[in-house]
Amino acid sequence: MDLAKYRTLFLEEATDHLAEMSRALLELEKDAGNAEAIDLVFRMAHSIKGMAGSLGYDAVTEVSHVLEDRMDECRTAGRVDGPGLGILFRGLEGLERMVETVKTTGEGPPSATELLAELAAEPAMPEAPPPSPPAAAHETPPKKV
Amino acid sequence: MTRVLVADDASFMRQMIRDIIDQEGFEVVGEAADGVEVVEKFTELSPDLVMMDIVMPKRSGIDAVKAIMEIAPQAMVVMCSALGQETLVMEAIQAGAKDFIVKPFKPESVLTTLRKVLEKES
Numbered sequence: 001m002d003l004a005k006y007r008t009l010f011l012e013e014a015t016d017h018l019a020e021m022s023r024a025l026l027e028l029e030k031d032a033g034n035a036e037a038i039d040l041v042f043r044m045a046h047s048i049k050g051m052a053g054s055l056g057y058d059a060v061t062e063v064s065h066v067l068e069d070r071m072d073e074c075r076t077a078g079r080v081d082g083p084g085l086g087i088l089f090r091g092l093e094g095l096e097r098m099v100e101t102v103k104t105t106g107e108g109p110p111s112a113t114e115l116l117a118e119l120a121a122e123p124a125m126p127e128a129p130p131p132s133p134p135a136a137a138h139e140t141p142p143k144k145v
Numbered sequence: 146m147t148r149v150l151v152a153d154d155a156s157f158m159r160q161m162i163r164d165i166i167d168q169e170g171f172e173v174v175g176e177a178a179d180g181v182e183v184v185e186k187f188t189e190l191s192p193d194l195v196m197m198d199i200v201m202p203k204r205s206g207i208d209a210v211k212a213i214m215e216i217a218p219q220a221m222v223v224m225c226s227a228l229g230q231e232t233l234v235m236e237a238i239q240a241g242a243k244d245f246i247v248k249p250f251k252p253e254s255v256l257t258t259l260r261k262v263l264e265k266e267s
Contacts, residue, residue: 001164009157043154046200050227051157053249065229 003055007106010051014060014099017044021092025085033079041088042071048095057108060098066119067091083122091119146172147263150192152183152209153225154201158248162196162225165252166259180204184212187220194221194259196246199233207237214241221266223258225250 021044024037031037045068052060067088074080080088094115101109149171151162156178163173175190177183180201187195195213199206206224213220224237224245234245243262246255 006157006161009160013155013157040202043200043202046227047155047158050248051155053227054157054161 006055007102010055010057011099011103013051014048014095017048018092018096018099020044025088025092028080028085028088032081032085035075035078038071038074038078038080042068042075045071052108055108057098057102059109059112060095060102062116063091063094063098063112063119066116067095070119087119087122090115146170147194147259148172148174148190148192149259150175150177150183150186150190150195151197152177152180152186152195152201152206153198154178155198158198158225161250162255165250165255166196169256171259178202180206180209183209184216187213188216191217194223194263196223196225196259197242198225199230199237207233207240210237210240210242219266221262223262 021041024034024040024044027034027037028041045064049061049064049068052058052064070084070088070091074084094112098109098112101107147170149166151159151173153159153162159176159178163176167173171194174192175186177186178201181203183195183197183201184204186192197206197209201209204212210222210224213222218241220241222237222242224234224242225248226234226237226245227248237245243266244258246258
């Protein structure tokens with residue numbers, strides 16, 4: 001495999017994908033239920049994961065995989081929640097730094113243990129709120145008809 | 146030469162597939178970057194085999210397989226998937242895809258899968 005050729009392709013495409021992800025996340029900041037933006041971030045993360053995996057850039061693969069999984073949950077939920085969006089931005093920044101490392105060193109970036117822990121710390125979507133409690137016994141009883 | 150249509154939204158992946166299969170009895174006759182384009186190119190080029198990513202813009206790989214099967218029920222489509230996409234792969238097989246390969250691609254494994262599909266279907 002011509003590594004230099006594929007590294008160049010990776011840098012070009014990953015840079016474009018990260019810019020698209022950034023624009024989509026900004027859209028989601030305005031409209032958390034923007035399905036097109038959710039789908040785009042999912043696909044960009046998926047695509048970066050595939051390219052990085054082919055080049056053995058494990059740190060990029062791991063972070064993009066986590067982002068892809070989070071976005072898959074958001075696709076199912078049909079929205080991104082506020083804290084979840086912050087985590088997605090941090091994941092994006094992490095990937096940007098990693099791509100920059102590949103660009104400047106020509107090598108895969110080191111493992112991103114702290115970022116991965118941060119990404120895993122909060123669920124992509126908060127648990128559904130518990131059902132409303134049954135009406136308390138002391139509340140006004142229904143009127144007899 | 147077996148004429149192949151390659152569909153993936155990443156030009157990186159299309160190039161990689163091209164490099165693996167070119168000169169190995171396969172000729173890449175066309176490329177598509179999304180699920181709509183692959184159906185259009187399939188109609189236009191009538192390839193012997195289609196290699197298609199599951200996750201694509203505009204129309205998913207699974208929807209594109211279904212559309213191709215409506216056009217040509219005997220079409221040979223091989224899906225390109227990633228680890229963790231087993232459910233989607235099964236869905237694509239049920240929709241008519243003949244087999245699948247998993248990213249990151251191992252050249253020998255890709256060629257073996259394509260030859261196996263061609264042998265089975267010939």
